[in-house]
Amino acid sequence: MPIIVDVRGLACPHPVILAKKAIAENEEVTVLVDNEIAVENIRRLAAKTACGFSVTEREGGVREIALVRTGAAGQPPADTDAEAVPSCGVASEKETRPIVVVLSDNHMGRGDDVLGDVLIRTFIHTLAQLKPLPATIICYNAGVKLAVKDSPVLDDFQQLAQAGVDILVCGTCVNYFGLGDQIAAGRISNMYDIAETMAGTARLLRP
């Protein structure tokens, strides 16, 4: 009798990891999954570890996968840790990784500051229309000048903040430029938060 591994409801990459562990310890494994990404990851696992693979549709979107070792009897499948990287799909990655926008200057691009000023204003205006919205906007160096009282993008920042976007303004930079009493958007932050936020995402947007 194959052992049954029920991975329904688990997020990628847990299904393929649990399936891999089970087939390493058992000759035959039945895996119950509820999404196509898990099916494909387990299909690749089977191909790489030379296991027999078959999938049967069950009720309610459940797929029953039968994994059977086809190698030497009693030998666990070759370990393919190095290459068996589960793919959790572009869509799921897109949904889970927050977008962090880094404004390190009050201009967009290099070359001409008059043009750079127009570009940054239109960029920030357009940010508010992005779907999904960025999770965080970080302003540092001259980027903090965008968050002052008479900033031309103040209304855009306010709209973004209202929509739940966290706007971090570098306190050191505000102090350096003497803008302490003029910041009108976002919250004063520090290098710990800034570095952690930047390190915590794979999607940094820098105009």
Added chain:
Amino acid sequence: MEAQKFMVFLFPSVSYTLKAEKIIKEKGVAYKVIPVPRHISSDCGVCLRVAVEQQGLAAEALQGLVTWERMVLL
């Protein structure tokens, strides 16, 4: 609450838009430079947006100084 209506002024080039911005700013008209909305085609990617109530004021300020291509209601 009814959504705020805007009028955008479209210009033939970025430099026209910037010149117009300067004039409008001096006149104290509330404005915003925004990217030309996707549904409007224009060679120049940026345009000047004013509240619809202020379009007369803006047009008057620009008259004879900067020519605009057209105005579009948003």
